[in-house]
Amino acid sequence: MKIISSLIFCLFLFSENVLASSSANYRIESDVIGIGGNSSGSASYNISDTLGQSVIGLGTSTNYKVQEGFWHTVNFSISLAVDSHNLNLGTITPGTPVNEQTTISVITDAWGGYDLLVSQNHAMTHTDAVTTIADYACAIANPCAWSGNGLGFTVNSGTNVEVKWGTSPNYNYAYFPLSQTVFHAKGGYLSGVDQTAVGYRLDVPATQRSGQYSNIITYTAMAKL
Amino acid sequence: MQNKNKKRKVSVFFLSLFLVIIFFLFQNSNFSQGATTTDQVNLSVTVAETISLDCGADVNLGTLTPGTPVSASSVCTTTTNANGGYDVAVKRDDADTTMDHSTDATTNITDKTAWNRTTPNAAAYATTGLAFSVFASTATKNTTWWGTGLTCHDADNLYAGFPTTYTNVMEHASYSSGSTTTSICYRVDVPATQKSGSYTGSVTYQVTSKP
Numbered sequence: 001m002k003i004i005s006s007l008i009f010c011l012f013l014f015s016e017n018v019l020a021s022s023s024a025n026y027r028i029e030s031d032v033i034g035i036g037g038n039s040s041g042s043a044s045y046n047i048s049d050t051l052g053q054s055v056i057g058l059g060t061s062t063n064y065k066v067q068e069g070f071w072h073t074v075n076f077s078i079s080l081a082v083d084s085h086n087l088n089l090g091t092i093t094p095g096t097p098v099n100e101q102t103t104i105s106v107i108t109d110a111w112g113g114y115d116l117l118v119s120q121n122h123a124m125t126h127t128d129a130v131t132t133i134a135d136y137a138c139a140i141a142n143p144c145a146w147s148g149n150g151l152g153f154t155v156n157s158g159t160n161v162e163v164k165w166g167t168s169p170n171y172n173y174a175y176f177p178l179s180q181t182v183f184h185a186k187g188g189y190l191s192g193v194d195q196t197a198v199g200y201r202l203d204v205p206a207t208q209r210s211g212q213y214s215n216i217i218t219y220t221a222m223a224k225l
Numbered sequence: 226m227q228n229k230n231k232k233r234k235v236s237v238f239f240l241s242l243f244l245v246i247i248f249f250l251f252q253n254s255n256f257s258q259g260a261t262t263t264d265q266v267n268l269s270v271t272v273a274e275t276i277s278l279d280c281g282a283d284v285n286l287g288t289l290t291p292g293t294p295v296s297a298s299s300v301c302t303t304t305t306n307a308n309g310g311y312d313v314a315v316k317r318d319d320a321d322t323t324m325d326h327s328t329d330a331t332t333n334i335t336d337k338t339a340w341n342r343t344t345p346n347a348a349a350y351a352t353t354g355l356a357f358s359v360f361a362s363t364a365t366k367n368t369t370w371w372g373t374g375l376t377c378h379d380a381d382n383l384y385a386g387f388p389t390t391y392t393n394v395m396e397h398a399s400y401s402s403g404s405t406t407t408s409i410c411y412r413v414d415v416p417a418t419q420k421s422g423s424y425t426g427s428v429t430y431q432v433t434s435k436p
Binding site for chain 1: 260261262263265267268269270272274275306307308400403434436
C-alpha cells in the first residue's frame with residue numbers, strides 16, 4: 001500500500017495539467033480530475049474530452065467563481081479588430097526610416113486572457129513581383145534596437161507589454177514571421193476592450209529599387225482557458 | 226501465502242501501469258487553446274527614387290598643335306535606385322561656343338554641329354572643332370548614336386558638338402542595383418590660324434531618374 005500511495009502522490013506532484021494553479025498572477029489553468037481524456041482535433045474541429053470525472057458543479061464566492069464539470073465552460077467568445085485594414089507607410093527615402101502603427105482591439109470573456117499572434121504572407125514585394133524589402137534582422141523571441149534596414153515591428157503600448165519590446169523611444173523590433181507566432185500575451189480576464197498598439201518601422205538601403213511594395217499582415221487573437 | 230504475494234505483486238504492477246498511463250494522458254493534454262479570431266492589414270510603402278552623379282575632375286586636353294587632334298575623357302558615375310533607369314544629358318555653359326580664349330573671350334574654338342537626339346547627327350571626326358562622343362557605358366551604350374568604338378581614341382567613334390540645352394546622350398531603361406558609368410570622349414583640333422594661348426570652357430551633365 002505504501003508503494004501505491006507513493007505513486008499517487010508522485011502523480012499529483014508532477015502532473016501540472018491536473019492542478020496547474022499558481023498564485024503569482026492568480027492564473028488557474030483549466031483542471032480536471034478524471035480517469036482519462038485529452039484534446040484532439042482536425043483542420044476544422046477540436047474536442048476536449050474527459051472520462052470519469054466525478055466532481056461537477058458551480059461554486060462562487062465574492063471574488064471567485066469556479067465551474068466544475070465536463071468542459072461545459074469552454075465556449076468563449078473573442079473578437080479582434082484592427083483600426084485600419086489598409087496601412088500606407090507613405091513614401092520612404094532610403095536612409096530615413098518611416099513609422100506607422102496599427103491598434104488592435106480584442107474583446108474576450110476568456111478568464112485566462114488571450115495571446116496575440118502575427119504573421120506576414122511574404123516579405124514586402126515590389127509590383128515587379130520579384131524585388132523584396134528585407135525583413136528586419138531580429139526575431140520575436142529576441143527583438144532588438146533599431147539598426148540598419150528592413151521591415152520590423154514592436155509593441156508600442158498595451159496591457160502588460162513584455163519587457164523585451166522596450167519602451168519609447170527605445171523600442172526593440174522584430175521581423176514579421178511567415179507563420180503565426182505569439183508576440184504578446186495578455187493574461188487574466190478583462191471585462192472591456194483591450195488594445196495593443198503595434199508599431200511598424202521600415203528603412204531601405206540606397207540601392208532599394210524604387211516603386212511600390214506591399215504585403216499582408218495577419219493578426220490572430222487566441223483565447224486562453 | 227506465496228500465491229497471495231504473487232497476486233499482490235500483479236495488482237501493484239497493473240495499478241502502477243494504470244497510474245503511469247493516466248499521468249502521460251494529462252501531460253499530453255493541451256488545455257490552453259481556446260477560440261481564435263483573425264484580422265488583416267494590407268501594408269504598403271513607396272520607395273522614392275534617389276540619384277546622384279559624379280563626373281570626376283576637370284579635364285585638361287593638353288597642348289594642341291593645329292592639325293593634330295587631341296582627345297581626353299570624363300567618366301560620369303551614376304548611382305540610382307530608379308525602377309525605370311535614368312538618362313544622361315549634357316549642355317555647354319557658354320552661349321556662343323564651349324571654349325573661349327582665357328584672355329580674350331571673343332576668340333573661340335569652334336564647336337562641331339550640336340548633338341541632336343531626335344535626328345542623331347554624330348559623325349566620324351574630321352577637320353577641326355570641339356566634339357564629344359559617348360564611347361562606353363556600363364549602363365547602356367547606343368552604338369547607333371555614337372558608333373562602335375570602345376576607347377576614347379577609337380576611330381569607330383562618332384562625334385557631335387555640345388548642345389546649348391540639355392540633350393540626352395545616354396538613355397538607360399532599367400533598374401541597376403549598383404553604380405553605373407558613362408564615358409565621354411572630348412576631341413578637338415583647330416586650324417593653323419587659331420590664336421595661341423589657353424582656352425577654357427565648361428559643360429554640365431545632368432542625370433534624370435525614371436519611374
